[in-house]
Amino acid sequence: MPNLRKDDPANPYHVAQASRIYFLPNLMTAGNLLCGFMSVVSCIHARLAELPGGPGEYLGMSAPDHYRLAVYLILGAAAFDALDGRLARMGGRESLFGAEFDSLADVVSFGVAPALMMFFFILSPTQGIVWFRKIGWCVGFIYLLCAAMRLARFNVLTNPLLHQSGKDSNKDFVGLPVPAAAATVAAMVLFLLQLADQDKALKAWALVLPFLMLLVALLMMSTFRYPSGKQIDLQTKTRTRPFVGGLAIILMIVMFKEVAFLLVCLGYIFFGVARHLRRARPALRVPAADDPRAP
Secondary structure, rough: OOOOOOOOOOOOOOOOOOOOOOHHHHHHHHHHEEEEEEEEHHHHHHHHHOOOOOEEEEEEEEEEHHHHHHHHHHHHHHHHHHHHHHHHHHHOOOHHHHHHHHHHHHHHHHHHHHHHHHHHHHHOOOOHHHHHHHHHHHHHHHHHHHHHHHHHHHHHHHHOOHHHOOOHOEEEEOOOOHHHHHHHHHHHHHHHHHEEEEEEHHHHHHHHHHOOOOOHHHHHOOOOOEEEEEEEEOOOOOOOHHHHHHHHHHHHHHHOOOOHHHHHEEEEEHHHHHHHHHHHHHHHHHHOOOOOOOO
């Protein structure tokens, strides 16, 4: 980055440049924040509908319906989150204000909303296994903490004052992206809603989910590399296999919905883990410089 004076308007830390609010990108970020807030409200409505002795509904909707609405709102927030960055990059309207505003909105939409949903539905304080009732709040907080720290680290790594190579700036995410983690929680909720009538299946998943949620939280703070879709636009070219694979994934989600959505989210998560282990394996085989067996 060239040396710029503090009073130079081209400097990203010039007051006027850093605090500039561009309408369309920040409108998308506001939509992201609105969806996250309404998702939190829907989770609260779901708990009100579950109150013992009540009619089983709140505002004319059952608890599962409120949870489904909360999930769709999180997915809507993810759509807005994808649009704000693209609009800013396409129009050359990136600013430090926009980056900070985006992260604050993400904390609500992909941190607070999934954590609350996880606490109310997956790790219920009044239902499910007794031992998990006592630690449900802790698992939810760990997820929220890792999501907030992941967003803070992202802001630091993408700060314009840090010298980054072009190789690392846009290709991969460092750590599991927060929207992907939130999508995984949302996919699990949709999947479990389909098992509402199968008590044994629900109990079996209840044993696995807290540990899977902790894994998702830790992967957000890891240094595992995950592919980014920021480079994909109308001008992007691809080969036949990725194109057919992408169409197959879309068709799977359309046909099998909840199950396919969950499999895609889990596939993305474990793809990053497998790729990291595969890349780390050759490095372990290289002998150290002070090793007498080294050539």
